[in-house]
Amino acid sequence: MTETAPAPREGSAAVPTAATRAGVEVRLEGLRRTYGAVTALDGLDLTLHPGELVALLGPSGCGKTTALRLLAGLEDADGGRVVVDGKDVTHVPTNKRDMGMVFQAYSLFPHMTARQNVEFGLRLRGQDSTRRTARAEEMLELVGLTAQIDRYAHQMSGGQQQRVALARALAISPTVLLLDEPLSALDAKVRSQLRDEIRRVQLEVGITTLFVTHDQEEALAIADRVGVMRAGRLEQLGPPTEVYAHPQSPFVAEFVGLNNKLEATVTAGEADVFGQRIPLVDKSFRAGAATALIRPESIKVLAVDHPDAEGALPATVLASSFLGAISRLTLDAGPAGHLMAQLATADALEHPPGAQVRLRLRPNPILVTARD
Amino acid sequence: MSATIDTPGPALTAAGASLPSRPGLRARRRRNLQILRITVLVLLGAFFLVPLLSTFEFSIRGIGDAPRTFEAWGRIPSDATLRSAIIDSLLLAVLTSVVALALMVPTMIWVRLRLQSISRVVEFLCLLPLTIPAIVLVVGLVPVYAWVHYLAGTDSILTLFLAYVVLVLPYVYRALDTGLSAIDVRTLSEAARSLGASWFDVMVKVVVPNMASAVLNAALLCVAIVMGEFTIASLYNYVNLQVAIQQLGLSDASLSMAASLSALLFAFVLLLLLSFVGRRRDRRGKA
Numbered sequence A: 001m002t003e004t005a006p007a008p009r010e011g012s013a014a015v016p017t018a019a020t021r022a023g024v025e026v027r028l029e030g031l032r033r034t035y036g037a038v039t040a041l042d043g044l045d046l047t048l049h050p051g052e053l054v055a056l057l058g059p060s061g062c063g064k065t066t067a068l069r070l071l072a073g074l075e076d077a078d079g080g081r082v083v084v085d086g087k088d089v090t091h092v093p094t095n096k097r098d099m100g101m102v103f104q105a106y107s108l109f110p111h112m113t114a115r116q117n118v119e120f121g122l123r124l125r126g127q128d129s130t131r132r133t134a135r136a137e138e139m140l141e142l143v144g145l146t147a148q149i150d151r152y153a154h155q156m157s158g159g160q161q162q163r164v165a166l167a168r169a170l171a172i173s174p175t176v177l178l179l180d181e182p183l184s185a186l187d188a189k190v191r192s193q194l195r196d197e198i199r200r201v202q203l204e205v206g207i208t209t210l211f212v213t214h215d216q217e218e219a220l221a222i223a224d225r226v227g228v229m230r231a232g233r234l235e236q237l238g239p240p241t242e243v244y245a246h247p248q249s250p251f252v253a254e255f256v257g258l259n260n261k262l263e264a265t266v267t268a269g270e271a272d273v274f275g276q277r278i279p280l281v282d283k284s285f286r287a288g289a290a291t292a293l294i295r296p297e298s299i300k301v302l303a304v305d306h307p308d309a310e311g312a313l314p315a316t317v318l319a320s321s322f323l324g325a326i327s328r329l330t331l332d333a334g335p336a337g338h339l340m341a342q343l344a345t346a347d348a349l350e351h352p353p354g355a356q357v358r359l360r361l362r363p364n365p366i367l368v369t370a371r372d
Numbered sequence B: 001m002s003a004t005i006d007t008p009g010p011a012l013t014a015a016g017a018s019l020p021s022r023p024g025l026r027a028r029r030r031r032n033l034q035i036l037r038i039t040v041l042v043l044l045g046a047f048f049l050v051p052l053l054s055t056f057e058f059s060i061r062g063i064g065d066a067p068r069t070f071e072a073w074g075r076i077p078s079d080a081t082l083r084s085a086i087i088d089s090l091l092l093a094v095l096t097s098v099v100a101l102a103l104m105v106p107t108m109i110w111v112r113l114r115l116q117s118i119s120r121v122v123e124f125l126c127l128l129p130l131t132i133p134a135i136v137l138v139v140g141l142v143p144v145y146a147w148v149h150y151l152a153g154t155d156s157i158l159t160l161f162l163a164y165v166v167l168v169l170p171y172v173y174r175a176l177d178t179g180l181s182a183i184d185v186r187t188l189s190e191a192a193r194s195l196g197a198s199w200f201d202v203m204v205k206v207v208v209p210n211m212a213s214a215v216l217n218a219a220l221l222c223v224a225i226v227m228g229e230f231t232i233a234s235l236y237n238y239v240n241l242q243v244a245i246q247q248l249g250l251s252d253a254s255l256s257m258a259a260s261l262s263a264l265l266f267a268f269v270l271l272l273l274l275s276f277v278g279r280r281r282d283r284r285g286k287a
């Protein structure tokens, strides 16, 4: 009887959950990669804890894709190590690494249906057709595509194709899941929907995941920890709330939405910004000249004849962009430079381009950095 | 409040005013283009069809005052020289396409996947035969063939396939290149690799099935070229289809005409098939 019992791994029909199949630890150690004169990765160190989703965030060309491709084995490292589950896989070829990947470009095999795509990896592993079919159906159900199981890529929407790609990557029970901007080709609504879905599936499967994106909102929404990259290195790594509230450098600050920089003078846990005294997040910041980092939503835009306008920073509205319930104003604040303010659209309509306004800061604690 | 509403106003009306004139202009332009197209088509059609019709007329003309007859067409399969020439040419066609494809499909995929740096060199080499006149090729290949015949122990007409593979190289290259450009080879192969596919699996299970119509195109082009080849065979004193037709022309003009027309028809059918296959695949790709 024992020999007919299904093999424990492929045989169980249940989706591996965090409990049944804990993710593995992934370590990137001092990864280095250059392309001619360009240094794409400059000694990247990053550890992903078992079952964790880390989002790599950073501007275009900072090496996010390169990091992910090195982890996948699609590129060779010039230096450093890739360690998965305690084993050094730096020189293991891609097809032996057992990593599931979802690409930015649509990558379904055009000559196969959704089901055949998902079965592809299992077929290569020599699984028999009954098990393959069961696994493919289970995976497509996991990503909510039961109805599209026999469709070709060209018969599916972009979002559906990426879901199949996710199902295909997960079908082989990979050790690690790698996602390189899987949502960037999709429109905004599908994007946020699929983003949440990826997170749900990731939690359900419990797989260690690296998610590359240049969209800060996406990174903050989905990740257990966010790594902000700059020029081939990790600038800051931490939980989304920490990265958002305590950016360690102006670069990170700008990347998480603090895109106004104002001159400030720090004294005793407070900053003097254009005559306003605002408390600091970091009370211990050393006194003297500094740069205050202000979120667009922390700037109040007042009409010239507003009672509070007395003594506030004068500015001219340069442009207004409508984002639905909120709008963003670009302002010319003379010596303070250009600023961005975000406010309710109803309020923004009172300050059309060309209008003279006065600016005040909301008294929420702010971040400052040394003047650069 | 009013200022924000005013700004888009003028822009809208400006766009609205220019709208009515555009469809008229476009329709006229389209009509002119249509007329031009039809004229070109008729002229070209006449240019190609008149000689063909004359050939056809000649092939069914009776000798002297005898009535029109398809007797010459009936003799195509029964003429021994012609029949063996047709068989040899068909064999050569198959051999050439198989060898050319076996050589080029893996090479081109490999170059595209792993050796982008030498893709220019490969393109240059493959297109080179286009610029070499057949006569030069023949002269250049004489010593090569001496060795081939010595090593193969035969000087069968089928050894011609070696020269023909060189001859069809540019066409095979072009057809396959088009097919490869139509798919995202890099992403597909990386996806397959990450799922556990070896390089061989990538080629056989992923890339080739997605460029099947390009492979078919290349094969059909090979067949069409080999079936129409005259210069090389003739200069090496081999009797392939075209050489046989030319020789027949000296003794039996009607049969020669009938045979050359049927060879042409065969090539036409191949090319039609080719565009038909291409179109059907396109439709599947877009639907």
Ligand SMILES: Nc1ncnc2c1ncn2[C@@H]1O[C@H](COP(=O)(O)OP(=O)(O)OP(=O)(O)O)[C@@H](O)[C@H]1O
Pocket: A035, A038, A039, A040, A058, A059, A060, A061, A062, A063, A064, A065, A066, A067, A214
């Ligand atoms: N195959 C390559 N050849 C040459 N340079 C490359 C290659 N791949 C990447 N680079 C360079 O390496 C640097 C990092 O590229 P990478 O693709 O990792 O950036 P990224 O962070 O993913 O950017 P994006 O957000 O635009 O995708 C860039 O300067 C890029 O030009």
Ligand SMILES: [Mg+2]
Pocket: A064, A065, A066
């Ligand atoms: Mg990238």
